[in-house]
Amino acid sequence: PKSAFALVNVDDKRGRIMLQNTKATKSTYSLKSASEFIGKIISNSLQGLEMSIDNHAIWFKLFGAFNAYNLLVAYGTAILLGEQPEDVLTVLSNVNPVPGRMEVVPNPMHVTALVDYAHTPDALKNVLDTIGSLRTGNESVITVVGCGGDRDKEKRPLMGAIASQLSDKVIFTSDNPRSEDPNVIIEEMKAGVGASNKRKVVALVNREEAIKTACLLAAANDIILVAGKGHEDYQEIKGQRLPFDDRKVLSQMLNLMES
Incomplete structure (x- = not known):
């Protein structure tokens, strides 16, 4: 469908291959390089994660670089679906870890x-x-x-x-x-x-x-x-x-x- 989009992690070489092979509208996210949705880890400890997403510094209950990527792709997906940045970040900042996962x-x-x-x-x-x-x-x-x-x-x-x-x-x-x-x-x-x-x-x-x-x-x-x-x-x-x-x-x- 015309509304289809592909949001891909360009820090992952497999993501770049996926971009080449899709006909959907292409969007990207990254913690390391220029992309449509940019995140940066400010602090990362076993107590939680502070990161900047599109120049908004937010504290999250999750931790680890893998969760930084998860949060960033969730943010990007919500924005591409028409949600407002502040609303999305407020919701994500209240997300608890999945039971039994770290x-x-x-x-x-x-x-x-x-x-x-x-x-x-x-x-x-x-x-x-x-x-x-x-x-x-x-x-x-x-x-x-x-x-x-x-x-x-x-x-x-x-x-x-x-x-x-x-x-x-x-x-x-x-x-x-x-x-x-x-x-x-x-x-x-x-x-x-x-x-x-x-x-x-x-x-x-x-x-x-x-x-x-x-x-x-x-x-x-x-x-x-x-x-x-x-x-x-x-x-x-x-x-x-x-x-x-x-x-x-x-x-x-x-x-x-x-x-």
Whole structure:
């Protein structure tokens, strides 16, 4: 239709290819170069993101460069659909993180506690790279992660390698083991850990114990990432769906430590 438009990220080389191949009206957005919709990150921390969009400086509840791109494309899309800039920015500034995606778990222990759905090698690397880019000092990154049973066995050593390379301490644990023995899954994850990183790794099959251990290992200002299940409120073990929510368990453990 004549109203069709393509809004493309020109910072991504694949975006430039998409521009060449579309017959829709072309628009662009970028954090790095001249484009129709321009954004610039002013400050970026685990507490949030301040960025300039078309010369309006706005604070957002989301963080990370990937969210800066998400906010910018959402803004551009709304403008191209006829919305007013101030209205769009007001709405975007009130957007909360998607549950279980880089979700911050409030706690009294001065620890940054995060839960994320990352359950593939690429997703885990992206999350840990984002955390690494936002570290401000000597904080340790403590990662709790597992791999699902009856699924993608080839990814297990990759997940183990990425977690051990990009974290200071790692606890391998159960995810949704389903019909498999979680000990076997953990051993397959360990196979990807390089010799120099083996000292970082602990294995605890019980996910609740793994999260508790991460909390006990964390000092003030450290970062805990519990990865793999995100928004899920269950664990699949031997044909049963048992209640389990990473966010609730992490919150409970950190609050118990205060008392």
